[in-house]
Structures are given as structure tokens and as C-alpha cells.
Amino acid sequence: MAKKEKKNTGKLSSTTFSLIVICIVGVLAVALGLLYPKVKNIQNIKADWLANTIRLEEQKRFYPAYAQACNLADTQFANLLPLPERKAIAREEISGLGEVFKQIAEKEGVALSENRMDTESFKTGAELISMNITYKGEFLHFRPCLIELIKLPCFNSLENVEIRTDRDNVRYCSIRCKIAIENNDVSKNQG
Known part of the structure; x- marks a missing residue:
């Protein structure tokens, strides 16, 4: 009878052991089922935090320029250009404009590189x-x-302003403008 009791005890302990293992595995499965979404949520929060940190660092870098632009936008500038009364130049004086453009260049510390008149508009x-x-x-x-x-x-109007740099790092400012000239239409002068 003692042997029978030992066998039952052995069977009970393996059954009990199996139940304990199944319970532990079940508890682990339930715990993982509950914890995995939270771990995933924590990873998403960390990713969002990292993205916001990077965005804030970029904003810190550009904020001074933004603040300065806002200040300039709010600033009222006085009209500092006392513009003379506009009047057309005589056709005979147009050739002297090249010297005027050259004097402007010398006064401002640049060189006059080109001075061309659009002959099509000079009719x-x-x-x-x-x-x-x-x-x-x-x-x-x-x-x-x-x-x-x-x-x-x-001076009448600006049509185009282009600033460019060549291979030797020399800068050029090309300006296309309109100059008012006296109208010497013969038919108007006769009438």
C-alpha cells in the first residue's frame, strides 16, 4: 500500500506541476497581452517626444530671424527718397546718359559694365x-x-533687376529700366 501511495503522490505532483506551469504561462500571456499595448504606446510617445524636440531645436535656430522679420514687418519706414519731379529727357541728351550711369557707378564704388539702349523702343x-x-x-x-x-x-520704371555671380565670384547687377523721352512725333508737332 505504501507503493500505491507513492505512485499517487508522484502523479499528483506532476499534475499539480502541470497546473502550476499552465497557470504561470496563462498569467504571463495575460500580462503580456495587457503590457504590450502599453509598451507600444510608450515607444510612440518617445518617438513623438523626439520629433517635437527636433522641431523645437529647429525653431530655436530660426526664431531670431523670424523675430527680426516680424519687427521689420511692424516698422513704419519713412519715405527717404526725395524724388525729383519727373520730366522727359530730350532725345539729343540720351547719349549723355552713359556718362550719368558711369558717375553713379563711381560715386557708389562699383563699375559700369554695360550700358545698352534698346533701339527698337527708340522710334x-x-x-x-x-x-x-x-x-x-x-x-x-x-x-x-x-x-x-x-x-x-x-527715370520712369524698372522692368527687371537681376543679381548674379560669375565663376570668379564677381557680382553683377543687371537692370532693365524705362527712361522717359520727349516725343518728337512730327505729326503731333504740326497739329
């Missing part, structure tokens, strides 16, 4: 003539050149 009866002017020099000197050009009494 009898035309009131405006297109001019192509190119200055060569430092970038910061181009703005005063433009201001001096606009101050000319015969």
Missing part, C-alpha cells in the same frame, strides 16, 4: 526707351546704385 513717337545697365562690384553697393538711378528725373 519716332515713342515716349519711353528701354535701357539695359549692368554694374559690377560688391553686393551691398548695388542698392545705392538703384536708388541713384531712380532719383534721375527722366
